[in-house]
Amino acid sequence: MTVKGLKGFKDVLPNEVHLWQHIENTARKIFHRFGFSEIKVPILEKTELFARSIGEATDIVEKEMYTFPDRNDISVTMRPEGTASVLRAYIEHGMHVLQSGQRLYTIGPMFRYERPQKGRLRQFHQMSVEAIGSGHPRVDAEVMAMAWTLMEALSLNVSLEINSLGCRECRPEFKKALVEFLDKRQDKVCADCNRRSKTNPLRVLDCKSENCQQQYVDAPSILDHLCGSCEDHFLEVREGLELLGIHYSVNSRMVRGLDYYTRTTFELITNDLGAQNAVGAGGRYDGLLEQLGGQDKPGVGFAVGMERLVLLVNEDIIKAEKRKPDVFLITLGEDAARKGFSLMHGLRGQGAKVSMDHDGRSMKSQMKLADKHGARYVIILGEDELANNEALLKNMVSGEQETVALSDDMGTCCTGIYERIRVRTINT
RNA sequence: GUGAGCGUGGCUCAGUUGGUUAGAGCGCUGGGUUGUGGUCCCGGAGGUCGUGGGUUCGAGUCCCACCGUUCACCCCA
DSSP: OOOOOOTTOOOOOHHHHHHHHHHHHHHHHHHHHTTOEEOOOOSEEEHHHHHHHHOTTSHIIIIIOEEEEOTTSOEEEEOSOSHHHHHHHHHHTTGGGTOSOEEEEEEEEEEOOOOOBTTBOSEEEEEEEEEESOOOHHHHHHHHHHHHHHHHHTTOOOEEEEEEOOOTTTHHHHHHHHHHHHHTTGGGSOHHHHHHHHHOHHHHTTOSOHHHHHHTTTOOOGGGSOOHHHHHHHHHHHHHHHHTTOOOEEOTTOOOSSTTOEEEEEEEEOSSSTTOOEEEEEEEOTTHHHHTTSOOOOEEEEEEEHHHHHHHSOGGGSOOOOOOOEEEEEEOSHHHHHHHHHHHHHHHHHTOEEEEOOSOOOHHHHHHHHHHTTOSEEEEEOHHHHHHTEEEEEETTTOOEEEEEOOSOHHHHHHHHHHHHHHHHHHO
């Protein structure tokens, strides 16, 4: 039996890696434009960090984390999300003194022990974005605008849904009202809903059962229970989005899976991901920093799922990378191989993308290899050429070929060859 | 954790009501006279039919278990 990869852990093969790079590159560009800086944080943290931030009673902490004792018997876990680590780093390095606000993002793998399905893996990758230091509703709008800009840049057909979850003041009251409402309907809704009404009542509202949804048509809405300041905040968030011309819809039943969210929450929704419909999601987490032992500073952020983006991004819209001259070097005989070997290195030094075969294949085989490499030029170095101190340069597209002189100075002759093929590459 | 579908060469799949040496396409590889690709033609390598039991004279084809995988529930990016 050969050793296989773990369930839910996937290799990203070379033929799809360009998609990942394209997504990351455009994201980085946009994030920087909005004033965010990259931070790299560890994958492993003390278990306590996630228990305190995400919430002890959440599914993530209760049954989905990769948690184990390290060799010194400290309980560590592989991060299931990015925000906690970034905030930990922010606090640990006293970043609050650097300037009044910090805008950070990080890109990397996250781990959750779940059953894999479409758009969901055990190791998955997120781009996680945090704007720390301001509680202004316009920052919420700005962060959403950034997420939206990324979706546009990737030509994704997604919609933005927003909601407010209230704060420590008003959410408990809403919860109470909701639980009262639910208690009266215990026998009319599904078993899952009854379970949820105890563990996470807000969750009940987005049950997928149509029957349950019918029961909930006049369930209390969080938006009717917001306290004055939360209501103002939400209004200003909406105003901010409108100022930027960003289309959104309010979904008062949207819930987040992590305990730390307060006030604004939002999701970027698509219909093209099977059961998973969120490509990205986030919200405000005032109070979380203090909870983690830092100063009481507010924050907003979001995460987007790389795998989900990769599933959605249309390969066709990615313009082919500007290709550098692509050369395949064909040699015949050992002497030519030696000469070609150093010629290849010299051309690479010039910036050309060059390959050659080392296994002494026939001319025909080497030509076939050149074709497979997508080489636009072939340099043929046979015994005749070697004898005359020259090489054959063949254009694989037009079929034309010409001889080029090889001087004794490898440097100048590589420059010469490179100039020839570079100019023609640009022209064609 | 629950449910359903699927598991045949590197990839995508055929394999009739169980019956002699398991097939195709793509890919890989060699060749079609002496040193030229992409098309075409010919040849070659590559499979203990997921694993282990069972039924049968005989199983890729039926039954059971396990494993893997996919999708969905739960939950979530």
